[in-house]
Amino acid sequence: MSTPFTIGTLTLQSKYLLAPMEGVSDVGFRRLCFQNGAGITWTEMVRASGIVRRNKATLDLIDTFDSGTPTGIQLFAVNERELAVALYNLDQLANSTHPHFKNIVAVDLNFGCPSPDIIRTGAGPALLKRVNKMNIMFDKLAHWRKTTTLPIGAIGAKIRLGLNQQEQDHKIYLRLVEPACKHLDYFIVHARNAKQKSSDPVSWNAIKEVKDLAIRQPRTIPIIGNGNVFSAIDAERMTSQTGCDGIMIARAAIANPWVFRELTGHGDAKPTAIEIARAKEEYMAIAQAYTTKQKYLDFHKEGFSRMLSGIQQSVPKSENMQ
Ligand SMILES: Cc1cc2nc3c(=O)[nH]c(=O)nc-3n(C[C@H](O)[C@H](O)[C@H](O)COP(=O)(O)O)c2cc1C
Numbered sequence: 001m002s003t004p005f006t007i008g009t010l011t012l013q014s015k016y017l018l019a020p021m022e023g024v025s026d027v028g029f030r031r032l033c034f035q036n037g038a039g040i041t042w043t044e045m046v047r048a049s050g051i052v053r054r055n056k057a058t059l060d061l062i063d064t065f066d067s068g069t070p071t072g073i074q075l076f077a078v079n080e081r082e083l084a085v086a087l088y089n090l091d092q093l094a095n096s097t098h099p100h101f102k103n104i105v106a107v108d109l110n111f112g113c114p115s116p117d118i119i120r121t122g123a124g125p126a127l128l129k130r131v132n133k134m135n136i137m138f139d140k141l142a143h144w145r146k147t148t149t150l151p152i153g154a155i156g157a158k159i160r161l162g163l164n165q166q167e168q169d170h171k172i173y174l175r176l177v178e179p180a181c182k183h184l185d186y187f188i189v190h191a192r193n194a195k196q197k198s199s200d201p202v203s204w205n206a207i208k209e210v211k212d213l214a215i216r217q218p219r220t221i222p223i224i225g226n227g228n229v230f231s232a233i234d235a236e237r238m239t240s241q242t243g244c245d246g247i248m249i250a251r252a253a254i255a256n257p258w259v260f261r262e263l264t265g266h267g268d269a270k271p272t273a274i275e276i277a278r279a280k281e282e283y284m285a286i287a288q289a290y291t292t293k294q295k296y297l298d299f300h301k302e303g304f305s306r307m308l309s310g311i312q313q314s315v316p317k318s319e320n321m322q
Contacts, residue, residue: 008154072106
């Protein structure tokens with residue numbers, strides 16, 4: 001049975017966290033995963049520049065309408081200035097035109113997006129080797145957290161192991177542990193470098209190295225492992241091999257949102273036809289209430305149908321397979 005898990009000041013129902021996923025992690029899907037046992041959920045990656053420009057399509061991604069589902073926003077910022085302005089704007093919007101932003105309980109910084117456009121600008125995984133810059137961004141986030149009117153319970157970051165194999169071999173990710181422990185409440189390690197595809201092998205050993213170093217810091221924080229956990233057996237293996245505190249789940253949740261039920265020891269991963277039908281109904285009602293975009297509806301409707309017919313859903317093509 002899963003026990004409560006703490007990050008920052010948030011007490012979560014489990015240590016299994018739903019990953020931010022572009023084109024997938026909308027409000028209805030997040031609620032379904034939470035109902036099945038996910039400890040916390042995140043919006044998909046939201047560009048700080050879009051928040052600053054008050055771009056409607058960007059703001060629509062922050063669909064944090066459901067106060068019953070713990071949800072963090074995942075932010076992508078190219079530098080500390082852009083981050084600071086975006087955070088300031090979040091507060092402003094929450095207090096004026098976007099009151100549902102007040103439901104945001106966590107902020108996660110994305111340093112894993114492998115998109116060439118992002119890497120070309122020196123952002124995302126290209127920043128991983130720039131420890132001072134990363135330290136400043138973590139610090140900015142921590143400072144904002146002290147003054148924001150949003151009920152932020154946890155701040156953190158999601159990294160890859162480097163921009164490429166060379167950086168991974170140099171273990172640049174280990175240099176980030178000290179600033180992360182100093183400023184953040186949790187640290188998510190996707191155990192691949194940014195050149196690797198999701199079909200490439202994961203290096204769980206790097207998660208262990210991060211955890212071993214984190215516990216030696218004056219202030220330690222939970223380390224969340226990510227990559228290739230599809231079942232309770234995988235989760236046990238990752239936990240015993242790495243010592244990680246929590247586990248982030250992405251593709252397994254797309255294939256089957258009930259995977260959290262198995263992970264948390266609350267039942268079978270395989271839902272009944274009635275459960276799937278009810279979940280679909282609830283998803284559609286939420287989508288209608290909050291005018292979820294058609295692409296999410298199409299994606300999840302197909303997912304429910306495939307689950308009903310016992311066929312595993314394929315993963316959508318995303319430039320953003322972080
Ligand atoms: C469709 C899809 C979209 C994704 N979008 C994001 C994203 O917006 N932000 C992010 O940090 N990671 C994103 N990822 C990466 C996942 O969060 C996760 O790190 C990766 O899939 C490895 O976990 P897994 O083995 O459990 O799938 C995405 C992954 C998929 C499959």
